[in-house]
Amino acid sequence: EETALLIGNTQFSINEVNQIISDNNGVAVPAHINRGNNGLLINQGIFPEKPWFNTIEYSRNLGVPNEELIKRHTLISSDAHHLGDILEKEFMLPKNINSIESLLNWMKSPKNKG
Numbered sequence: 001e002e003t004a005l006l007i008g009n010t011q012f013s014i015n016e017v018n019q020i021i022s023d024n025n026g027v028a029v030p031a032h033i034n035r036g037n038n039g040l041l042i043n044q045g046i047f048p049e050k051p052w053f054n055t056i057e058y059s060r061n062l063g064v065p066n067e068e069l070i071k072r073h074t075l076i077s078s079d080a081h082h083l084g085d086i087l088e089k090e091f092m093l094p095k096n097i098n099s100i101e102s103l104l105n106w107m108k109s110p111k112n113k114g
Contacts, residue, residue, distance in 0.1 A: 018051040027107045031057040032077065055107040073111050
């Protein structure tokens with residue numbers, strides 16, 4: 001039995017979750033922001049300015065306000081169900097990312113600093 005599985009609502013606010021992750025040297029990345037009933041854009045109608053997220057993940061097949069994409073690092077969900085559908089030639093991380101630490105540092109950094 002999984003005791004740490006989160007498949008529903010949480011008692012924590014988005015600010016509290018972001019702080020808990022940050023306090024543990026992690027990086028919060030809102031996922032599927034434009035997908036399903038739980039996506040931030042669909043659920044809240046807008047993307048929150050606070051807390052600020054330097055990286056977001058979205059589905060390429062659904063619309064995302066361009067201003068959200070140009071201000072942040074983006075991870076793109078291919079929604080692949082078959083190996084041939086993976087976005088390996090369309091989406092790549094920067095060349096200098098060669099470890100988990102460098103990936104986390106990139107995700108935490110403001111986009112204009114790379």
